[in-house]
Amino acid sequence: MVVIMFAGAIIISGVFLFFAFRRTKPLKIPVSGVQEKILGQYVTFYRDLADTEKCRFREEVNKFLHRIRITGVGTALEDMDRVFVASAAVIPLFAFKGWEYRNINEVIVYPGAFSSRDFRVEGEGRDTLGMVGSGPMQRTMILSQKDLREGFLHPNTTSNPAIHEFVHLIDKADGATDGLPEALLRHSYALPWLHRMNEEIQKIKSGRSDINPYGTTNEAEFLAVAAEYFFNQPERMSERHPELYRMLKEIFNPNA
Ligand SMILES: [Zn+2]
Numbered sequence: 001m002v003v004i005m006f007a008g009a010i011i012i013s014g015v016f017l018f019f020a021f022r023r024t025k026p027l028k029i030p031v032s033g034v035q036e037k038i039l040g041q042y043v044t045f046y047r048d049l050a051d052t053e054k055c056r057f058r059e060e061v062n063k064f065l066h067r068i069r070i071t072g073v074g075t076a077l078e079d080m081d082r083v084f085v086a087s088a089a090v091i092p093l094f095a096f097k098g099w100e101y102r103n104i105n106e107v108i109v110y111p112g113a114f115s116s117r118d119f120r121v122e123g124e125g126r127d128t129l130g131m132v133g134s135g136p137m138q139r140t141m142i143l144s145q146k147d148l149r150e151g152f153l154h155p156n157t158t159s160n161p162a163i164h165e166f167v168h169l170i171d172k173a174d175g176a177t178d179g180l181p182e183a184l185l186r187h188s189y190a191l192p193w194l195h196r197m198n199e200e201i202q203k204i205k206s207g208r209s210d211i212n213p214y215g216t217t218n219e220a221e222f223l224a225v226a227a228e229y230f231f232n233q234p235e236r237m238s239e240r241h242p243e244l245y246r247m248l249k250e251i252f253n254p255n256a
Pocket residue numbers: 164168220221224
């Protein structure tokens with residue numbers, strides 16, 4: 001019975017993953033000079049890549065921009081905003097060649113923080129910087145333009161709300177947003193990772209960690225804030241959190 005349930009769980013998660021990601025044939029779309037300039041100037045992850053990988057990153061950004069609608073609501077979007085959204089999507093999946101998101105159609109960008117209850121962009125009680133929609137908002141992500149930009153424009157920040165939301169989307173792809181991104185995670189790695197997350201959550205709670213305290217909300221939020229830090233400040237994380245860094249590398253870049 002247990003074996004049947006286990007096999008069933010594998011099949012179900014396999015079906016979810018099939019619908020969540022797909023490998024695609026390389027698509028050659030010329031990359032504009034403006035996009036290349038923005039990437040080179042502001043996207044540290046891109047700047048640290050070797051030239052051939054830079055070329056692949058630009059192609060992935062372009063593919064994302066052709067596939068996913070990005071809409072400004074109450075604000076005008078600039079090239080910078082579109083390139084940042086696409087970069088935040090490409091970064092966490094970049095080690096997985098040819099994979100692309102299938103669980104999103106549109107990214108809506110509000111001018112600043114919003115209310116996740118009633119989507120207000122003005123008035124009191126607006127504390128949400130980004131979210132992955134559910135219910136009628138399924139397949140939609142919402143981001144705050146101000147915070148999208150700050151995640152890339154401030155060279156020393158460990159926070160990047162757009163990467164945070166795309167990591168939730170990856171985590172969600174197996175059907176459960178639980179901090180265990182089964183699309184990327186080897187099965188044998190799930191328990192050690194769960195254990196490590198809970199240890200670090202305790203460290204944050206007792207004030208012994210510089211990881212965003214929002215990560216103590218639950219394992220899904222921990223994965224998302226740890227990934228922001230990992231992708232924005234890899235060197236700092238490898239110095240201050242060597243074990244966590246090594247485990248995140250195993251998840252997001254297993255063949256490096
Ligand atoms: Zn979150």
